[in-house]
Each structure stands twice: as C-alpha cells, then as structure tokens.
Amino acid sequence: MSEPLTHLAKQTGHQREEDMNILKTLAVGIAALGLSAPAAMAEWQPRKPIDFVIMAGPGGGADQIARFIQSVAEKKDMTNRPLIPNNKGGGSGAESLIWLNSTNDPDHTILVTLNSFFSTPIRQPELGIDIQTFTPIAMMGVDPFALWVHKDSGIETFEQWLDAVKAADGEYVTGGTGTGQEDSIVFAYMNNAFDLKTKYIPFDGGGAVAAALAGKQIMATVNNPAEARGFFQSGDVRPLLVFSDEQMSAYPGIPTLKEKGQDFSYYNQRAVVGAPGMSDEAAAYYQKLFEDIFNSEEWQGYLEAESLSPLWMNADEQRAYWQLQVENHTKLLEGMK
Template structure:
C-alpha cells in the first residue's frame, strides 16, 4: 500500500509540474487569439480615437502577431462598457478603457456590477481637461455672457455631455452653482454625438474635453471653446481662458486608461502592462497623439490606482454634499 501511495504522490507532483510548465508556456505564447478592446462610448469620441491610435503599438510590443479588435459598447454613461470589461473572463483577451469620473461616479449614484477595484489596472494614457464649446455662429463668447443668457432664460441653455455623472455633467452642475443659473442637461453616448448636436443646433453648449474639441475644430467642425477646466491654460489651448480666470473656480478632467477584469494571470498581466508602457512611450505614437491633440499622461498601475482612490474619495464626499443625478 505504501508503494502505491508513494507512486501516486510522485504522479501528482509530476502532474503539478507539468501543469505549471504548461501555464508558463501559455503565458509566454500569449496572445494566441485576438484581444478585444472595449470602448464604453460611441465611435468618434476622444477615447475611441486614442484607442484606435494606440492599439497597433500595443500589438507591436506584445509580439506573437498580436491582434486587437476595438469594439464600442456605448450607453448608460459608460456603464454598459465598464460592466462588460469587469465581467469578462480574466484571461487577457478582454481589455478596455475606463474613464473617470464616469467609472467612479456610476457605482456611487446607482447600483452597479463593478467598482474601480473590480479591474486589473494596466496603465493610464490620457488626462484631458473639460471645456465648454458652442457653435461658432453663437453670439456668446465667454462664460459671463453664457451665465447672463442663462439667468435671463432659465432652463433654456441645453448642455450636452457623455452622460449622467460624467466629468462634463458634474462640471455643468458646478457651473450652475457658481453662476447661480439653471441649465438643461442632455446626455449622449459619446463626445462625437455631443459635437454633432452642437453643430446641428440640438444643444447650445457641448461639454467636451479640450483635446477632443481641438481635434473636432481641426477637422472643420464649426465649434469654439469659451473656457477650459484646467488649473492653468494647457499648452494645447493657450488662447482659451480657464474657468477660474473667468471667475468660476471649477476644475475637471477625464483620465482615460486601460484595464482588464480582476484576476489576470500574473505573467499575462505583466506582458500587458509592459506592452502598454512601451506603446505609451513609443515616439511615433506620441507624435500621432499630438496630432490628435490628445493630452498624454502615462501612469503605471500603482500610480494609477492611487489617482483613482483619491478621486473616488472626492466624488463620494461630493455626492453627500451635492448629488449629481438629473
């Protein structure tokens, strides 16, 4: 009997070693099939543009003939796409962009299937300040003129954003409070739709991030920025005054980074983190991102987590003081 037990023990050890070797081999070969990259907003927005720009560089640095398929899952202010990322199988074949504050604000304002801790962070790529944009035909050219019109026409100033609880929606509420006005929020599935609404006259104000707005303007869209929500004027828009410069102490920005469902195999996670870091530092990618007016800010997973944790605390305090539901 002892010989049989010893033999079974040796077989078990062999099996475990074989499994470990297979696992290591699988990680070394990763990826062996296409990777889905989920965008929680509609095509044409800033996240969509940067995703399609950086995907080939991540493929390049992953090696193994990696292929990334960018897929849009818009709706619910990003909640549909974020949920799909969080609930996917954690095998490295589903990754996606998680945007602040939407990814943080949604679990605060309503029941959600995820929190920011539901993800394995891969790396942040963009930090884009918010802005108010109007059609170039509008006679309003600054925030004080906008506030005066809103006071004279309560509720008639319509503001498009990427959804309830988005950075732009929250900034709109801040502006309402600071200026003592009431505006009407119109949520869309992405900044591309917001831009189209401003151009088409469906909304008066488009709450669109600086990088996105500049890309649209360069592309010929008849829109103008009347204020940016950064602490100081960004190098991307040196001629556009900040909200603070115009008397409204409001700062708001959107981090856009990559994440995967929690529980990635350690080796696979390391390959993804390394590939994204190399892609973010690739000179060709940086040049092309500049052409899209994308405000790049790479954060490694640890630094990214600290940023998300701090912002989450701030938003939870804000919710207690000023719930942002429409």
Template sequence: MHSIKWRRFLFASVVVLLLVVAACAQEEPAGDESEGDGGGAVEAKAPGRAVEFVVTTSPGGGSDVYARRMASIIEELDLSTVPWVVVNQEGGSGAVAMQYLHSKVGASNAVLITLNSVFTTPQLQDLPFASISEDFTPIASMALDAFALWANTDTWETYEEFEAEAKQRSLTVAGTGARQEDEVLLNLLVRAAGLKKVRYVPQEGGGDVAAQLAGGHVDFSLNNPSEGLPHYPDRLRPLVVFTPERMDAWPDVPTFEEVGLDAPELDYRQVRGIVGAPGMPEENQLWFEDIFRQVFESDQWQDALEEELLIGEFLVGDEFGDMLREYDELHTELMIDIGWVEED
C-alpha cells in the same frame, strides 16, 4: 590488521554518510522556499487569442478615438503577437461596457479604456461590482484629458457673453450620458457661476455631443478637446478651459479662474487609462503593461498627446491602482457635494 582497516573504513563511511545527510537537510529549506514562491518571478505572457479592447462610448467619442489610435500604433509597430479588436459597448453611462468586461472574470485578453464615468456609474447604479479600483485589474494610465466649454460659432464669442445669457434663460447642453463626468462638471459650473438650471440632453458619446452642438441642436457642451476638434474652428469654438493654466494650443482661450470662477473643483480632468478583466492572470497583466509602455513611449503616441491636447501621465501597477482609488474617492466627494449620493 584487516579488522582494524575494516573498522576504519566503516567509520569513514558513516562519517561521509552523515555529512551527506546534513548537507541535504541544509538544502531542503531552500528547495521549499523556491517551491513556495512559484519558482521565481512571474514572466509576461501574451494572451492566446485576440485582444478585446472595450470602449464605453459610440464610435467618434474620445475613448473610441484613443482606443483606435492605440490599437493602430500597436499594429504599426508590430508590438503584439495577437490581433487587437476595438469593441464598442456604449450605453448606461458606461455600465454596459463595464458589465461586459466584468463578466469575463479571469480573462487574459480583455481590457477597457477608462473615462470618468467608471468612477461615477458604479456608485449610481445597481451593478454586480463596487468600484473600478476594487473589482478590475489595473493596467496603465496613459493621459489626463482636459475639458472645455464649447459653443457653436454662430452664437457667443466669449465666456462672458455665454454666462450673461445663461443667467437670463435656461440653456440646453449635450452630454455623453446621464450623470457622467461632463454632468458632474456641469453641476459644479452652474453652482459656481450662478447660472439658471440647464437642461441636459444625453448622447451616446463625445462625438455625438460635438455633432449635436455643431448642428445647432443644443446651446453648448463640456467636451474634451479631441471631441470638439473635428468641428473646430469652422463650427465650434472653445470659450473657456477648465485647467489652471492656458493650453499651449489655445493661447487665447482663458482658464476658468481668469473668467472669475472661484471654484478650485473646476480643475477637473478625465483619466485616459486601461483596466483589465477581474482576476486577470499576473503574467498577462505584465504583458499588457509592457505593451502600453511601448505605446506611451512611441513617437506616434507622443504626437497624439500634442495633437489631441492631452497631458501625458504613465503609471502602472500599484501606482495606477492608487490613482484609481483616489479618483473613486474624489468622485464620491463630488457627488455628495452636488446631491447625487448621500454621505454614509
């Protein structure tokens, strides 16, 4: 009797043990899968020290104005647990600033505000990186910035008057740096309008460009609205805008098409976006995305878009990465077209 009970007990124990082993075996793959994906979704994390907000221009340029405005909004709304410091690294048509950020591989606290020289300069200079889209961390697009042809108020009142004189003599134009975005637009304009060769005088940023024109030291400029506004309307006057439709703030200023410039490539915008250091940890990339999302949605930034005549454009992640690649390709085509680079 006891022997039968013992055998039954032993059999039951073996069955239970086998069931436990089987259950553990079934649970093991789930444990491996969790370990393989890092234990779940990556969570946003603030950097452990002050943010360096790198700017490619001197104080007063468009990028500098927007960077300082964003930093002010972040401070005013108490969005960040660490301070933000704007770092001007002007020079080399944006090369100085881009190399500065590129040297901070893996940094969790360094970002740069873009302008279109980030697409042209890597293709025109011998730099330790190939392109902004391949070698930096995309954070967010904040706005698109239009261009206008500006004149001193002591000179022409209309684009037609400007064009007539520019076909008779060689004028001078102030620009933000050799072979940057405004010189791209200049070459497209000279070709489309049939102007005489223009002498390009590089400056350290859009603020300096506007000051040179306001002081009468050059004949015209191709500035973003925000860069010319400090001298408007007393010293500077926009003669034409390079947009398909008139701007609400300047209903009397014609578009390039309205003045007879049949060249679709003149519809040219500046990308006001943010990129991070190469190899920025994903947790910090997500934190910056969230910070700039809150900035974009704030009343203060929406007011800035209206005041500075910007077009709001918020993209993050793969969408912004795709946008950077598209602009890299666009500028390659434009520079081949105007003879700055050779087609592969």
C-alpha cells in the same frame, strides 16, 4: 537519475552525441534571444484576438484613443494577436464594467476607461462593481475639457455666456454623454457655482455631442479637444473656457475657470485596465505592451496634437489614483443632488 538522463544513458554513444548536439543547439538559440530556458518557456502570449473594450460610444475621445492605440500596435507589430475594438458605453459605461466583471476569459479582455470608471459604480451601486478588483495596466494620459458654443451664437466670452444662460431662464439647452458622466459633472458644478439653470440632453458619446452642437441641436457642450477638433478647425464652434489648471496652448487667450475665481479643474483619465481575475503573467504582458506604446513616437505625438497631458503610472500608483478619484467623484456627485 531523472528519466531524461536515464533515457540518454541507455543510448549508444553515437545517439547520445546527436541528442546532446540538439540540446546544445537549442541552448545556443535561447541564449541568442537573451533568455533563460525557463523564461523562454514561461513568457505569456495572447492565444486569440484581444477584446479591446471601450467604455463609450463611437466617435468620442475614448473611442478615438482606443483606435489610435490599435493602429500603433498593428503598425509596429507589437502583439501576436490583434486588439479588437468593442464599444460598450451603455448606461454611462455600466455595460462595459459588467462585461469585464463577468468575462470568462480575463486574460484576453481589457478596457479603455474614462472617469465613468469611478463615477458609474458610485451612482449605480446595484451593479456590485468594485473597481479595485480590476487589473491596473496603463495610465496613458489625462484629457482636459473646454466649454464650447456655436460660432453663430454671438457669444465670444465666458461672461457673455453666463448672461445668455441666465436670460434664457431655464431654457438654455446643453448636451453631454449622460447624467453622472464627465461633462454633466462639470455642468453641475457650473450651475451651482454661478446659480444657473439649464436643460441637459444626453447623447451616445462625445463625438455625437460635438456634432449636435455643430448642427445647432444644442447650445453648449463640455467636450475635450479631440472630440471638438474637426468642428473647431472648420470654424463651426468656439471655446469660451477651459477646465485645466493653466491656459492651453491649443486655445491661446482662452481663460481657465480658475482665472474666473473658481478653484476647479477637471481632467478625463485615458487609461487601460484589465478584467478582474487576470493572471499576473497576462497583466505583465499588457503592462509592457502599453508602456512601449506610451513611449512610442506615435503616442507622444498624439498627446501633443490632441492636447493631452502625459501621466504614466505604475500599477501601485494607479490603484492609489483610483482611490483618490473615487473620493473626489463621490464629493462631486453629492454636489449634483
């Protein structure tokens, strides 16, 4: 006989009846929650605040998305411990990859990623980062890019922009978040496709890039809609071209690069991954959390308002997507040399 039952057998009839009533009460309580006893006891929950690392500086698209997600989780009381945003965008995101790869608490460390999740390990093999060791959590959507100029530039079409860049003879100044980052990949493609020569100045995050264009520190950017939204609404900047597969409803009449004869589109992933070594129980918790956020009215509204495309994927689909994007970015980065 097991020890708990032996203990009951040695009690008086009154004591046994009281203990059995307690056990029945617990069982009824667990059943009311719709859980079996093992499931109720085994379900993983965070034990402390969650390190919500952002693979970019403040103000950019990844930062805005992370802080919006945090607000949704807090508003709807979706976690028993808070998500704490933690910007680590140094070295084109290398800082954040190293942070996750070396954390001593993978169950409480997750990362909001962009395409530098693929490109930075390719460009910096000395980091020793294998993204397939990270834990897939959620693909929240993909974000298109547009080519932007200041309203005072006098440039209103893509063709006029090409003429202006060529006339500058290597002195046309663009800006972005760093060599090998998403915007620099797009600019490199444009330079090769249209035989352009430009200067490129790096900034700390897409928000800073958009602000630099609005302040006329640079002449053109490749920003996503969320980063440029405020300056677009104020009339300081205008889009000339979008790098999506089809024209965007946010910018009626603005052509795609494909319409200009180039078979090229480029989107930024908006995804969440867990640290290498995360337990299966913690991964399941975060996967359910972010699926609930993805399906929320708030997130679906954000996708529409910020011109993001929904692209939910399960864990296996995410790993396959990672592999495909590593192959694609390897080719794109080769084209930058």
